Amino acid sequence: MTTMAFRDALLTYIGQEKDLAEAESDRRKALTRDEKIGEGLLLPDLAIVSSAGGPDNHEYGFRFGGDRVRLRVGEVVSIRPSAAAVGTAVKGTVLEVSFDTIVVGTGKKDLDISLLHDLETVDSPLYDGFLSALSDIGESDPGAFFLGLLCGACAPSDEPVFGPSTEALDLAGGYASVLDATQMEALLKTARQPSVHLVQGPPGTGKTRVLSSLAASLSLAGMETAVVAKTHQAVNNALNAVVRRSSGLTAVKIGQLTRSEGLDPAVLTFDTFGSYLAWRNSGKKRRLRTDVVGMTLNAAAINMCLRNTGFKPETVLVDEASQIPLAEAAMLGGSGAGSVIFFGDDRQMPPIFHPDLKRDPLSVSVFSRIRKLYPDRCSVLGVSYRMNDEICSLVSDRFYEPYGVRIVPSSGAAPRRMTLSRSSDDERIEDVFRDGASSVVSLNVSKNAYWRDSNPEEALFAAALCGHAMKAGVDPADIAVVTPFRRQVSLIRAALGKAGWKDGDCPLVDTVERLQGQDVRLVILSFSVTDPAYYASVREFLQDANRLNVMLSRAKEKVVIISGGLVRL
Numbered sequence: 001m002t003t004m005a006f007r008d009a010l011l012t013y014i015g016q017e018k019d020l021a022e023a024e025s026d027r028r029k030a031l032t033r034d035e036k037i038g039e040g041l042l043l044p045d046l047a048i049v050s051s052a053g054g055p056d057n058h059e060y061g062f063r064f065g066g067d068r069v070r071l072r073v074g075e076v077v078s079i080r081p082s083a084a085a086v087g088t089a090v091k092g093t094v095l096e097v098s099f100d101t102i103v104v105g106t107g108k109k110d111l112d113i114s115l116l117h118d119l120e121t122v123d124s125p126l127y128d129g130f131l132s133a134l135s136d137i138g139e140s141d142p143g144a145f146f147l148g149l150l151c152g153a154c155a156p157s158d159e160p161v162f163g164p165s166t167e168a169l170d171l172a173g174g175y176a177s178v179l180d181a182t183q184m185e186a187l188l189k190t191a192r193q194p195s196v197h198l199v200q201g202p203p204g205t206g207k208t209r210v211l212s213s214l215a216a217s218l219s220l221a222g223m224e225t226a227v228v229a230k231t232h233q234a235v236n237n238a239l240n241a242v243v244r245r246s247s248g249l250t251a252v253k254i255g256q257l258t259r260s261e262g263l264d265p266a267v268l269t270f271d272t273f274g275s276y277l278a279w280r281n282s283g284k285k286r287r288l289r290t291d292v293v294g295m296t297l298n299a300a301a302i303n304m305c306l307r308n309t310g311f312k313p314e315t316v317l318v319d320e321a322s323q324i325p326l327a328e329a330a331m332l333g334g335s336g337a338g339s340v341i342f343f344g345d346d347r348q349m350p351p352i353f354h355p356d357l358k359r360d361p362l363s364v365s366v367f368s369r370i371r372k373l374y375p376d377r378c379s380v381l382g383v384s385y386r387m388n389d390e391i392c393s394l395v396s397d398r399f400y401e402p403y404g405v406r407i408v409p410s411s412g413a414a415p416r417r418m419t420l421s422r423s424s425d426d427e428r429i430e431d432v433f434r435d436g437a438s439s440v441v442s443l444n445v446s447k448n449a450y451w452r453d454s455n456p457e458e459a460l461f462a463a464a465l466c467g468h469a470m471k472a473g474v475d476p477a478d479i480a481v482v483t484p485f486r487r488q489v490s491l492i493r494a495a496l497g498k499a500g501w502k503d504g505d506c507p508l509v510d511t512v513e514r515l516q517g518q519d520v521r522l523v524i525l526s527f528s529v530t531d532p533a534y535y536a537s538v539r540e541f542l543q544d545a546n547r548l549n550v551m552l553s554r555a556k557e558k559v560v561i562i563s564g565g566l567v568r569l
Contacts (some may be wrong), residue, residue: 003144006151010327011134013362014342017327018127020354025123033118040486042120043071047099048113058106059095062119071097072514075121077104082116091122093256097514098504100493107256131299133305133331138144143305143333146340149196150366151328152373157195160314160338164192165352168221175213179206180410186210186379191217195313198378200345201406202400204386204519207343211317212241214341214411215292218315219249226304226313227294228292228332233262234278234320237517240264252276254295254303268295273303273311297328305334315339320517322367325351329366342367347512348400349552384409386519386556388416391449394426399549400569418521418557422472428461429468432560440552441563443568446530450563453485455528458562462526463495465560469522478521479507482551484542486511488528512547515554523555530564542567
């Protein structure tokens, strides 16, 4: 396929995505309030239990309940008083979702804290920016070479057109004392600014260390560098690592200020690229070249591809690239960057595609696509600083070694064990935490053989395990309870509540999507299903290797698998 034919195929694909999204939006708009509640699109009658923030960034905490909470950090919601049939709604951004509270940032918009409110998910179509950015790439434009790489029409280069920066390579070499051998090899290869390269970071192997070291080396050498990811949270995490890696550079986040939660205070924030340029040109900052500029993929389409903002990075670092669809990443060619480096792991969570497009050959991550075309253009990190030896061995054997990758634990992580001094009257709990017990424990606690997507027996036991661990001194933030089903999430949360645990005292209880990128001492998995007929209908979902990998590999010391014996690892 020629480069332009590939571009046209991508444009057709994104157009189909847009049509499907608009059809779904129209369907949602036609739903009644009760129907929206039933589908989890609207959370009704929420009380505001907290409020904070200054005049430019209000934050409100809403108390919620029920089993259909789909909101995630970074999503946009519409907020309206529950009693108002009509009227102007306020848009907000979800900043935090905890045990029974959702914190939303509304910018400068005030809410009446004496009223109950409805929170409704808002469609956020991003397709027009991607379509425009791709459409603008002509056959003779610099972006055509990047598209050619993605379709195999062009051969990747080991170095940029004018050769690598000697200074950047020297700076990269200075990190040898803080990086392991596989990290250092990846850093030196990417510091040469190849036209395209992958850095695969299996769980806990430190891909963010490599990304931050690379960004610092390039920026301090005077190279214009951008950090891009699909979500605001991923951008924030990467920029945090950059400013902590070197105090001699400036990191900048472009995007809505309400989506800067968790961002290191050392990272400068601007809501638009224009405001950043105005600040830079005001005399406080004279050079753009020494800044690391971070933004989401959608913002990159606007600021690096469509608008003549003056920012033309020489290198673009793309984080969490295994979760970015090929069609969306393709527009990065419009940035004109000579080198695009992708960080990710295609053995973890993939992008989410519309069911009607799931089997389309273009429904792949950009990471997987490049790896398939150019397997020798991938540096693999091989030492996990998170998992102990038993958990690491299981994860490596089950999810990586069949694909030619082996992970070993670091000397510091390998001997980690969870030992609790507190005893339990429940022999099952006693066995889980006894001295010498395996770091990966699997057991069946269900007497009923026909549970489906909610299992009260497993919920009670999961809550009891959490309670025992927390009473023994394990921080709630070091425990995660993961289940494939939202109804089971609700049951486990309710069981913790009935056991007397309050919101701030509870661990994370959610589906696996919330767990990507996190690590804890103890992971408890509740698969819920004991009904063989129902299991057969959801088997592909439950046995998905990428999801299982993320579930297991978040744990540092202990994994407890509660299952009816149907799910096989």
